[in-house]
Amino acid sequence: MKEEITISELARIMNVSVHQIRYFEEKEILHPAYTDDNSYRMYCMDQVYELAQILLLRRLGVSVPSIKQSLASFTEGQYEELLHHSLLETTAQMEKLQKHQQFISKVLQEQQNSTGQTEQYQVKQRKVVFLTRWIEMEPHTTLHARLLAEQAAHPPNLFETDIHYLYDSSNAITICLEAEQPNDFVLSAGDYLSSHFLLEHENELDQWIERFHEHAAAHSYVLAEPLILIEKSYLSLFSQGTLHYEILKRIESKDEAREGAQDDYHADYN
DNA sequence: GTTCTGACA
DNA sequence: TGTCAGGA
Incomplete structure (x- = not known):
């Protein structure tokens, strides 16, 4: 041997x-x-x-x-440097993993929030949200792949992003993504009228928006512009072939309503 | 039965 | 990095 x-x-x-x-x-x-x-x-x-x-x-x-x-x-010193570098890399990886972890928790949370809530309206307290302008759409146009390819300079990971559609009073739509810092738009903190719903086709969207306004009118809510539609594409995981949306509008306080405050979500820093 | 080289996804 | 072919 x-x-x-x-x-x-x-x-x-x-x-x-x-x-x-x-x-x-x-x-x-x-x-x-x-x-x-x-x-x-x-x-x-x-x-x-x-x-x-x-x-x-x-x-x-x-x-x-x-x-x-x-x-x-x-040399010994160079190996030491190697270890320092490796330590930094590992820390960065851990931060990435933590973000993954947070995202997974968020999806689970959103899934639990959305089940059983379809077609139900609720008043929700929301924290301030900053949005960055992504794509501008003319009134009554639909988002298609070509528009996406041409306008989306820095595409996000669409499968994990809350996509915000802001409808202004003329029905023009600005598609926005959440930002960390104050950006193009600020959705101020406060009470929002909210409704979750599922769609098979995008053309059902207008009906839902109409119904949302009818509900608001029936309950005498005074709502502030813009209408906010949030698409949560990652929730489609739980129900193949359907699109998940949350529709929101901020409820104006009585003071605001008296002052006729409008367009206060704009924060154009350009 | 094990390992070799080379190729490929 | 795993897997496969074809030969030694």
Whole structure:
């Protein structure tokens, strides 16, 4: 029995694939101790330690070409720098994952909020929301792929975004996305009349908007412009083929109604 | 049965 | 990075 081991045995004790070991050889960072007569690669303890170091560096996020460099020439200080860099990268990844986590929670929350609420109206307290203008649409036009491609300079991830449609009094629609900072529009905090509903086709939308206004009138709500329609495309996951919307309008306080405050959502900083 | 190289998704 | 073919 030889002291040296074959590639599959090395792979097994180091928990990596045979393919990966060959790949490291191709990239010239790990060579076998020798090649046997049958052209099998044979490895000894030296390679076990070398492979351990390579795998450690990979775990720290160091690329294979950089590992090659580092094995050849790195000083203690340079390895330290490598670790600092790796720490920063890991932190950034964790922040990304936390955002994923928040998004998943949000979808679940929204799903729970929306079930059973269809066609029901409620008065909701909302916090201030900042919106950034994304696409402008003429009255009575529909959003089609061409418009999207031409107007959307910096497209968001449509599958995870609340898309806000702001209807002004002339029925022109501004499609907006949520922003972190005060931006093109500000939806002020306050009470909003809200209704969730599901659509099979977009052409049912106008009926819903009409019904929303009828409901508001029947209950004598005084509502402030604009009409806000929020599309939650990610909720379609739970009901294939349907579109989820929330329709909103801010309820004016009596003072505002007396002053006839209008258009107070505009915040054009241009 | 195991490993090799090379190609491919 | 995994998988497959075809040969040793």
